[in-house]
Amino acid sequence: MLIVGAGFAGLYQLYRAREMGLRTRVLEAGDGVGGTWFWNRYPGARCDVESLDYSYSFSPELEQEWSWSERYAPQEEILRYINHVADRFSLRPDIQLNTRVTAASFEDEEGQWEVTTEAGERFAATYLVMATGALSLPQRPKLDGLGSFAGAVYHSAQWPKEGVDFTGKRVAVIGTGSSGVQMTPVIAEQAAQLTVFQRTANFSVPAHNVAFTPEALRAAKARYPERRILGREAITGQFLNANTKTAAEMTDEEKLAELEYRWKGAGGGFRMLRTFADQMSNEQTNRMVAEFVRAKIRAKIKDPRKAELLCPRDNLPFGAKRLSVDSHYYETFNRDNVDIVDVQATPIVAATPHGLRTTEREYDFDAVIFATGFDAMTGALLAIDIRGSGGVPLRERWKDGPVAYLGLGIAGYPNMFVIAGPGSPSVLSNVVHSIETHVDWIMRLIRRMYADGLKRVEATREAEAGWVQLCADEADKTLYTRANSWYVGANIPGKPRVFMAFVSGVPTYRRIIERVEANDYEGFKFASDAQSGELVRSSTACANTRSGNHHARRQ
Numbered sequence: 001m002l003i004v005g006a007g008f009a010g011l012y013q014l015y016r017a018r019e020m021g022l023r024t025r026v027l028e029a030g031d032g033v034g035g036t037w038f039w040n041r042y043p044g045a046r047c048d049v050e051s052l053d054y055s056y057s058f059s060p061e062l063e064q065e066w067s068w069s070e071r072y073a074p075q076e077e078i079l080r081y082i083n084h085v086a087d088r089f090s091l092r093p094d095i096q097l098n099t100r101v102t103a104a105s106f107e108d109e110e111g112q113w114e115v116t117t118e119a120g121e122r123f124a125a126t127y128l129v130m131a132t133g134a135l136s137l138p139q140r141p142k143l144d145g146l147g148s149f150a151g152a153v154y155h156s157a158q159w160p161k162e163g164v165d166f167t168g169k170r171v172a173v174i175g176t177g178s179s180g181v182q183m184t185p186v187i188a189e190q191a192a193q194l195t196v197f198q199r200t201a202n203f204s205v206p207a208h209n210v211a212f213t214p215e216a217l218r219a220a221k222a223r224y225p226e227r228r229i230l231g232r233e234a235i236t237g238q239f240l241n242a243n244t245k246t247a248a249e250m251t252d253e254e255k256l257a258e259l260e261y262r263w264k265g266a267g268g269g270f271r272m273l274r275t276f277a278d279q280m281s282n283e284q285t286n287r288m289v290a291e292f293v294r295a296k297i298r299a300k301i302k303d304p305r306k307a308e309l310l311c312p313r314d315n316l317p318f319g320a321k322r323l324s325v326d327s328h329y330y331e332t333f334n335r336d337n338v339d340i341v342d343v344q345a346t347p348i349v350a351a352t353p354h355g356l357r358t359t360e361r362e363y364d365f366d367a368v369i370f371a372t373g374f375d376a377m378t379g380a381l382l383a384i385d386i387r388g389s390g391g392v393p394l395r396e397r398w399k400d401g402p403v404a405y406l407g408l409g410i411a412g413y414p415n416m417f418v419i420a421g422p423g424s425p426s427v428l429s430n431v432v433h434s435i436e437t438h439v440d441w442i443m444r445l446i447r448r449m450y451a452d453g454l455k456r457v458e459a460t461r462e463a464e465a466g467w468v469q470l471c472a473d474e475a476d477k478t479l480y481t482r483a484n485s486w487y488v489g490a491n492i493p494g495k496p497r498v499f500m501a502f503v504s505g506v507p508t509y510r511r512i513i514e515r516v517e518a519n520d521y522e523g524f525k526f527a528s529d530a531q532s533g534e535l536v537r538s539s540t541a542c543a544n545t546r547s548g549n550h551h552a553r554r555q
């Protein structure tokens with residue numbers, strides 16, 4: 001098995017494949033393991049799913065021996081954790097660093113994958129697992145004149161390992177997604193002047209991050225098994241204490257109490273998304289939550305001009321763009337050295353030798369930071385020239401948007417699996433939980449193939465089309481599709497507008513993939529010899545989220 005990527009997904013896949021006895025190698029572009037947490041070293045970087053949940057669950061010993069220092073661990077601690085995992089499970093000998101995969105093609109004659117790296121190395125593999133990450137290809141908008149800028153230029157996801165000292169510097173942050181929101185308060189403390197360039201105001205909710213006391217951590221660890229079970233049954237794979245009532249089922253006082261309860265920290269992060277059961281499907285309910293949060297934002301910012309700019313507009317449903325989780329983001333704009341520029345009103349037209357020019361004026365800077373996010377979900381996969389059976393390029397198959405059955409397998413790409421990619425809960429979930437779910441499922445499938453003497457597996461076109469349709473239908477029932485977010489590829493010019501994640505939640509998704517497995521892997525076809533692809537077992541049925549029935553769906 002060849003695994004591309006050494007983040008949370010690649011390491012766990014390696015662990016499980018080796019456990020089964022597969023000869024396995026991980027190829028990783030970076031010079032260290034950790035993926036997201038290796039690359040995103042910007043000031044203030046930390047997880048926004050609580051660390052007790054945003055961590056591996058496969059080893060109770062690991063759970064007990066590792067101690068998180070804070071509710072939301074900072075980047076360097078998460079990176080230390082992942083390195084600890086690599087050492088503890090002796091994973092390093094099978095990981096090849098500094099190795100960027102540029103191409104992968106399924107060779108029909110040999111019945112195996114041939115993988116090529118940037119340095120021209122070639123590898124052959126029976127199974128290819130793409131653990132390349134949903135948020136790993138940084139997006140840096142084209143900016144005229146950037147080469148002439150005399151100051152320093154950074155991207156949040158390609159941050160220098162040695163860190164950057166902004167003391168006394170004039171700094172521009174472009175972008176107000178999660179990374180911009182996390183770095184702004186920290187850089188503001190150092191910089192002489194910080195100017196944040198915002199295209200769209202998004203909602204951010206307070207993290208209420210705290211350091212763990214030894215007692216609190218001990219108590220949490222003692223309840224780990226229960227915590228994981230609750231997480232598995234929560235829509236995002238993290239216990240949310242979700243309110244099961246719709247807004248209409250509550251009195252005004254109850255609604256307000258629920259909102260305040262979540263805002264004050266009993267919620268935090270994703271939990272604010274579960275204030276009401278119908279919050280992401282009912283416009284009226286969503287508007288009520290949005291109004292509540294807008295009022296909270298306004299109350300934090302003294303300058304009415306800044307407050308108005310930072311308040312998300314009416315046309316953005318709450319949570320339809322990835323919710324940011326912050327520590328004093330809005331309060332930071334009360335500092336005299338921090339300002340905000342609306343680039344919808346006054347777009348940045350170019351970089352100059354001294355800074356940035358908008359349609360309105362010139363700004364002088366010593367450093368410009370792009371916190372402009374990623375070509376999400378598909379970027380890292382399509383950066384590789386992947387060709388399936390018959391030489392069909394994935395870039396061609398996905399030109400109208402990603403298609404994959406259960407988000408796991410792609411028709412025409414035998415023995416290739418994608419972890420936490422498009423068509424799965426992925427970025428709408430606690431991703432570590434989703435990774436474990438995917439890897440465990442893939443390994444059960446491979447074990448089954450060995451037991452049955454099968455060499456080749458691939459999704460059928462019918463099942464794939466059915467799944468893609470289902471994902472689209474489910475997304476259309478929600479407010480997620482209303483926003484110009486990276487969930488729909490809107491941050492990348494020319495990217496097809498498709499809602500790329502499975503929206504109906506982690507437990508529903510898991511039940512579906514488990515049912516597929518129980519039903520003899522319906523929607524997959526198998527062959528006993530990898531070359532011919534001769535079919536020995538197949539089902540054109542496709543899973544249905546709501547019922548236990550299987551419907552054959554039309555293309």
Ligand SMILES: Cc1cc2nc3c(=O)[nH]c(=O)nc-3n(C[C@H](O)[C@H](O)[C@H](O)COP(=O)(O)OP(=O)(O)OC[C@H]3O[C@@H](n4cnc5c(N)ncnc54)[C@H](O)[C@@H]3O)c2cc1C
Nearest residue numbers: 005007008009029035036047048049100101132133430431
């Ligand atoms: C700043 C930030 C904060 C986040 N916080 C959270 C959070 O709180 N909770 C949450 O659930 N999720 C969070 N995420 C999402 C996060 O990406 C996932 O949680 C998780 O880390 C993904 O792990 P992964 O192994 O799938 O991918 P990654 O960690 O992205 O690892 C993929 C690896 O593949 C490598 N790679 C890619 N292409 C190639 C190639 N062609 N050749 C060789 N190597 C390649 C990359 O270098 C990278 O190391 C966050 C993301 C970011 C960017």
